[in-house]
Amino acid sequence: GSALEPGMDTNVLGARSESLLRSAAAAACFGHGALAAVRTQAGATPADNLLQRMRLSGLGDCDVPLALVFVKGSNQIVWVDRWAVRRRVATPGVQPPWQPWLGESRTALAEALLAQFQEHLAELPASALADPVGQWLHWLPPAGFLAASGPRAVNAAAFLGALAPVSEVATDGAQAAALLDEALRCDALMLPAAARSLRVYRIGGTSGMRLFVRDRRQRAHAEEVWLDGARATLPGVNDVQSAIDTLRRRSCAQVVLWEGADVVGILQGLPKGRPTRLCFEPGRYTLERPLEIEGLSELSIEGAGAVLVLPDGESVLRVADCDSVHISGLAFEAGRSFGFERSTSGINGALDISGTAKVRLHGVRARCAPQSTLSAAAIVVRGGSGSKGFGAAATVDVQIRDCEAEVGQGQVGILCLDVSQARLHDNRVLPAIAGKRYADGILVAGRTARHVVLARNQVRSAQRGMGVGLSDAGAKDEPALQAGSVHLECNDVELNLVGAVPDGRYGLFVGNADQVHAKGNRVRANRSDASRLRLHGLRLHGVYGSQILVQGNLFIGVETGIEFQPVDSTDGVENQVMWAFEFNVLQDGSGPVFNAHSRLGVVEQFNVPALQF
DSSP states (O other): OOOOOTTOOHHHHHHHHHHHHHHHHHHHHHTHHHHHHHTTSTTOOOOOOHHHHHHTTTOOTTOOOOOEEEEETTTEEEEEESTTTOOOOOOOOSSGGGTTTSSHHHHHHHHHHHHHHHHHHHTSOGGGGGSOGGGTOSEEOSEEEEOOSSTTOOOHHHHHGGGSOSSOEEEOHHHHHHHHHHHTTSOOEESSOOTTOEEEEEESSTTSOEEEEEOOHHHHOGGGSBOOTTTTTOTTOOBHHHHHHHHHHHSOEEEEEOTTSOHHHHHHTSOTTSOEEEEEOSSEEEOSSOEEEESOSEEEEEEEEEEEEETTOSOSEEEESOSEEEEEEEEEEEOOOOOGGGOSSSSEEEEEEESOSEEEEESOEEEOOOOSSSOEEEEEEESSOSTTOOOTTSOOEEEEESOEEEEOTTOEEEEEESOSEEEEESOEEEESSTTOOEEEEEEEESSOOSEEEEESOEEEEEEEEEEEEOOOOSOTTSOOOOEEEEEEESOEEEEOOTTOOOSOOEEEEEESEEEEEEESOEEEOOHHHHHHHTOEEEEEEEOEEEEEEEESOEEESOSEEEEEEEOSOSTTOGGGOEEEEESOEEESOSSOSEEESOOTTEEEESOEEEEOO
16 A cells, blocks of 8 residues: 555545555456567467456356446445446457457457546546546556546646656647547556656647647657667667767757847857857848857857848957857848947957957958947957956967958958967958948957968058057057067058048058068059058068068059168167068159168168159
């Protein structure tokens, strides 16, 4: 019998014991245990049950069992169970060994199972309908009905407990009949059973009847779908569910986003500290607020041509404090720049990445809106901001290639700030509005830049083309911050100086660097504007190390091709440096091809002064 629980009425305990006895007696009549054993071997001896044993003890062919009756004492009838022993008339199977598998008797048995359960359920105390089923029954039929309303309503969640699935499935009466017919082909479910052993269908709305059926995993669940694990190089795996679990444990999370999805909500729900891959399906995504991603380990975003638009903001996507980020095939369009005074961390970008040690951008298009003052950029990568506290000594590796920046008036195309390695190549920087100038094409700045490569980039309609320069907020007598090596190779810069005022205009600029290579670049400008603004094609002004090689550059329409102004870098020791300027050409200019403010260590040969065409 059951143990007496704290506060339990002895009458309740007695009712449970009587119900469990009734359930066990019915199971003996149905031959549940023996039937389960027979199912393991086709053609075995027919399942043994209590009724068959009674036939061997005196029941004849003319005796028809009507009910099981439990009598307590001399004349107290506790329960009468009809369907434990009754069966409708049915023809037997073709041969006795196959009766558990074939024939009408098998269907008659299934109907009796359902009828016995429903009658037993109807006679349980009302309090039992909210208790776990295992406290009152030893088994459940392969399908059964539970009332959801009325005086005999059953609390399905409490009654079925862990046997039930996570959620119910809505259906209608027509479908329910087919579900019931299919489920009754299964055997009864012996208790206790594995969790989630049942499915529950809700018939006709919230208050409708519940139909539970035995979960047929061999048809609908991946655990029962065979998989060749050896062929899939998954040793020890032999079903689909195990394969999914194994692959999921060893792969990064992949999230697919589509037009109309709650993109902001999905991104906010990304688990921190783990690899994540985001795939945007093609389309145009209009956002109400910026997308923000932070705290992931490895982040990969693929766009396949998707466009993210923020009509009333300047930063469409902000990525912060990730170990690495790789973005490809995605476009960002910011519809508004608020102004520098409202920026929380300097110049913001339509694509804004900070505090991330490794950044890879490939095939990205970013557009920033115009502003009357310098306040935004199309693409910004900051190594020194972010909660990880990156400083000048941190390693921040940035590669930006085959990207396109569309720049609003007064703004910047690509800005890299406080990055130790910056490799920007094969990018295009264009005006967002044709013919309108913007401030800067490409800038690498801050307090650190160990290795910078700007190669084969195109800049169109900028007031200043490309600049690499570090700055220090310390005292004036402190040593200047120097970049390591700076390489400017085969870049093509076209300046737009219409209406510009004199303010340090240049095509290319390198300040404070240990090693400088500038080879094969081209800078173009309108001659009259360039002369008015004293435009330099390449400006070198700062503290330099032992090697400068400026070779084979073409300057068109600028006033001075190369303006070289070193600052206190050699302490008068000429043989410590090798500064070579050679094979550079100034075309259609008004000044010299090379103007050096110091001849110390300078080698100049075959530079061609202003050629007129």
